[in-house]
Amino acid sequence: DAGITQSPRHKVTETGTPVTLRCHQTENHRYMYWYRQDPGHGLRLIHYSYGVKDTDKGEVSDGYSVSRSKTEDFLLTLESATSSQTSVYFCAISELAGGGELFFGEGSRLTVL
Template sequence: DAGITQSPRHKVTETGTPVTLRCHQTENHRYMYWYRQDPGHGLRLIHYSYGVKDTDKGEVSDGYSVSRSKTEDFLLTLESATSSQTSVYFCAITQREGGTEAFFGQGTRLTVV
């Protein structure tokens, strides 16, 4: 999986609790992305990062925040989890922009009850 580790792999949490998902890469790639995957929606971009402390919103960013204090780590936080955030979350990395291959992690299955 191209040196990408997502943690945890599975999590069940209660509505209203904060949750942080971690993506760790060993490739020293500049660009990192968080997607969510839901049936009937494919993959949708939540947030992405183009360098340490440089992040931007994606298509479905409401209710999520991110941080990147080191090249290798990209954190996704749900400040107050809701049932609509039950999903499979994928982290991806690319070496640069412009048609390069995106490598995905194995995903985190999050259930909000």
């Protein structure tokens, strides 16, 4: 199994509070992704990174920011959490762009009350 660790795995927070989810990899893969998964929507890309300090927006990036200061870590931040951001968040890594296999973490379940 690819070495991907997400933390925290579960979090309950209140509307308006900041939240940071961490993704740590030990595979030295260049590409890292944050997806959210909601019933009926599959996986939707929030942000992705193609190298240290190189990030770009996905299809549902509003309300989220990311940072990648080291190859192994990709942080997802919700500056002011809203109930619509209640979801399961998955980090993924890939060695190749555009069609390379994605290896996923186990997910972080976030509940915003």
